[in-house]
Amino acid sequence: MSKNNGKEDTRSRIIRAATNLFAEQGYQQTTIAEIAKMAGLAEGSIYEHFRGKEDLLLTIPDEWVTNAVEELEIQLLGIEGAINKLRKFLWWYLHYIQCEPQTAKVVFLFLKTNPNFLQTDVYPNVKTFYAYLLRIFEEGRDSGELPKDLDPFVARSIFLGTIEHMVIRWLIKGMSYSLFDNLDQTFKILVNGMRQHPSQT
Amino acid sequence: MSKNNGKEDTRSRIIRAATNLFAEQGYQQTTIAEIAKMAGLAEGSIYEHFRGKEDLLLTIPDEWVTNAVEELEIQLLGIEGAINKLRKFLWWYLHYIQCEPQTAKVVFLFLKTNPNFLQTDVYPNVKTFYAYLLRIFEEGRDSGELPKDLDPFVARSIFLGTIEHMVIRWLIKGMSYSLFDNLDQTFKILVNGMRQHPSQT
Amino acid sequence: MSKNNGKEDTRSRIIRAATNLFAEQGYQQTTIAEIAKMAGLAEGSIYEHFRGKEDLLLTIPDEWVTNAVEELEIQLLGIEGAINKLRKFLWWYLHYIQCEPQTAKVVFLFLKTNPNFLQTDVYPNVKTFYAYLLRIFEEGRDSGELPKDLDPFVARSIFLGTIEHMVIRWLIKGMSYSLFDNLDQTFKILVNGMRQHPSQT
Amino acid sequence: MSKNNGKEDTRSRIIRAATNLFAEQGYQQTTIAEIAKMAGLAEGSIYEHFRGKEDLLLTIPDEWVTNAVEELEIQLLGIEGAINKLRKFLWWYLHYIQCEPQTAKVVFLFLKTNPNFLQTDVYPNVKTFYAYLLRIFEEGRDSGELPKDLDPFVARSIFLGTIEHMVIRWLIKGMSYSLFDNLDQTFKILVNGMRQHPSQT
DNA sequence: AATGAATGAGTGTTCATTCAT
DNA sequence: TATGAATGAACACTCATTCAT
DSSP states (O other): TTTHHHHHHHHHHHHHHHHHHHHOOTTTTHHHHHHHHHHTTTTHHHHHHHHHHHHHHHHHHHHHHHHHHHHHHHHHOOOOSSHHHHHHHHHHHHHHHSSSSHHHHIIIITTTTTTGGSSSSSSHHHHHHHHHHHHHHHHHHHTSSSSSTTHHHHHHHHHHHHHHHHHHHHHTTSSSSSSSTTTTHHHHHHHHHHOOOOOOO | OOGGGGHHHHHHHHHHHHHHHHHHHHHHOOOHHHHHHHHSSGGHHHHHHHHHHHHHHTTHHHHHHHHHHHHHHHHHHTTOSHHHHHHHHHHHHHHHHSHHHHHHIIIIIITTTOGGGGGGHHOOOOHHHHHHHHHHHHHHHHTSOOOOTHHHHHHHHHHHHHHHEEEEEHHHHHSSSSSSTTTTHHHHHHHHHHSSOTTTT | OTTSHHHHHHHHHHHHHHHHHHHHHHHTTTOOHHHHHHHTHHHHHHHOSSSHHHHHHTTHEEEHHHHHHHHOOOOOOOSSSHHHHHHHOOOOHHHHHHHSSSHIIIIIIITTOOGGGGSSHHHHHHHHHHHHHHHHHHHHHHHTTOOOOOOHHHHHHHHHHHHHHHHHHHHHHHOOOOOOTTHHHHHHHHHHSSSSSOOOO | OOGTTTTHHHHHHHHHHHHHHHHHHTTTTOOOOHHHHHOOOOOOOOGGSSSSSHHHHHTTHHHHHHHHHHHHHHHHHOOOOOOHHHHHHHHHHHHHHHSSHHHHHHIIIIIIIGGGGGSSSSSSHHHHHHHHHHHHHHHHHHHHHHOOOOOOOHHHHHHHHHHHHHHHHHHHHTTTTTTTTTTTHHHHHHHHSSSSOOOOO
16 A cells, blocks of 8 residues: 555556456466556566466465455454354455455465465465454354354354355356345354254244 | 277276376366376377367266266155255265265366356256255255245355365365264254254253 | 388488578577478477477487497498508598588587587497597507507597597588698698607607 | 776676676576676666677677787797797696686687677687797798698697697586696697608608 | 666477378 | 377567666
8 A cells, every 4th residue: 555656556557467367367368468468568577576477376365365364353353252253254254355356256266276375475364364263163162152062163164165155156157246145144044054943933 | 888898988088087187187287198198099089089178178077967966866765854855965965076086176176167167068967966955945944844034045055165165175185084074063053053052052 | 221211201301400400590599490491390390209499409419420430430440550540530530520511510519518418318429439539549559550658538639629620610611611621731740749750769 | 097996897897797607507598687696787787888698708708818819929938949839838828728717618618609709809819819829830840840841720720629629628527627637748749740750851 | 887677579388189091 | 980290379488688767
């Protein structure tokens, strides 16, 4: 934000161009020439800023993920109770994704396939991000809000799996509807389960 | 049946070679030359059986999915109640995946990215497959076993999202553990939810 | 010679084209496209026969050197005396070079600079070739025709150095004169120096 | 003289950097960026002092050769007789080469291949340098110390050829031994060959 | 004199696909 | 059916050189 100098601008422009092209055509189908053209640069200039095409792909999530971790922490401030936090997490995460759908598309569709992603500098941030979720489940289990025998890892898998499924479907369908459709139902089922409980109508 | 020696054999050998190579190196990284070599054929011979590399990729799930639909139907025979059927579905599906992990890897990691998959001949089968799940939820809702206001589509998203998340994680981690670890917990949470219910211990 | 089949022909055609182009424009200045064009092939076809441009360069001397070793042995048959053998060697070697000046140019001007040449399969043949010269000097020294204290390695250096100097000068000057000009004088001086003189001990 | 700090220094630093890099990696393999870095400059600054990469290569021998001509003249002062002068030439030349092996490497391995070298400003100096050798042979022939029928050009070819062969071998072998090993033998053979023998007419 | 970001032409190499045998 | 040599379009990447500051 405060780094908007000349150089940073060029770099950002490249990242933006690459993100959009990757998102629209796929990683393999996008050429350096296209990225350069869209960024208003010569082909060779890309290599002044990035080691190569894959380096570019791997750099795309950097800011997005770093920022996500920071925001998430702030978003959860002042929220009491595991379930309230989960709700907040879900709503905010989908909102975050919806704000930059192109970046999300690259991350969810092309990056997770890439074997080198695990060795990236961003990957630890991703783990940090997901660790928050883990902590919420642990907290809820310990406070009695969630069952004592709840395995936080399993709970997280279900939570994340559901989100990812929704997001990927949304991305593939061309982001033609709102990610928040049916979100209430989804959250309700996640929390209450699918079974008809005696205590429920 | 009598052709299942010469021609059919070759075709199967190609598919098997391609599946293994795609699974191990990725689709883009695998060359026709490698596939031909592993299948014991000359490069050009591949084109006697498939239109091209992508056709080959798109053909891999054919038998696997067709067979899945058939087996699923049989598996569900005689099972009473939506929850029992869901349990069966989950256990059997994971078992099915674990039996042919290479095929699963190709399907879950490389095929879902491919934009042409949706126009494939197999895709309707996939929809049929997932429709079973939908029907189970509808049945449960209508019989009162599941809540009256349960949205079957939402329920299915959660169910499938969870499974996919588990499977993809398992594939990426090198299939180094059993897919059935923690499966009980997972199913329990899906059905009962994450909340501590008064009626539960 | 007897190998003139279809495949061998193509390979030879590539080598010939490359040899001529390398000789005329230099190794770096020659492109694969040019070689392919001159060989009447598509660019990619080069790679069916050679691993790459450098492999092509390194392959050029193969036949030439192998053949030289064989011919040399025959040429020396029946020649008596070290000095007579040296004379034969000199005349024949220059003749051999003059027969295929393009190959010679590549070998003398571009190959000896290449650091990978020493690890080539041909290099042992080169050593074999030069070892003949060494043996002639040893033989002359032992038979008394050449001085007892003659160091064969030193003698060989002088002999080869002189030849190489002549050849390279000839190549650089565009092969515009005969390599045999002044050859008598040259040989006389070389041999005079190495010969056992009556006035010497 | 007063400029020999700022500007001249930079120029020399560039030449030194280029010489070392060319010698170690070859001309083609060395980039302007590397040279600039080693010279402690920005890439573009090279072009304030040289027209380009090839100009840089062609400039390397300048001082070395000019200086050689000057020194050679001095070295030969007061030496009587052609053979004594040849001995002096040989010893001093090798010494001169050994003092600056990196420059020698560039000159002997990369410059002589370069077609533009012949049009360089230094080239006349090289001819001057070699002309000294020619004059020594002529002088010896005329004085009767060397045979009347000695062709000075031929004699020089042998002399230079031998030296170059020794030097190049030494350079390629990594300068791992002394250039003066076996020098006595070498000179003895060379001179023996060229010397006027009593037994000859 | 120095900088260094930008340039963009140039090129080796890959590989899916074709086709004559 | 099978072959495998030939194809040739496509592309990432390099690097000497320029120029505004």
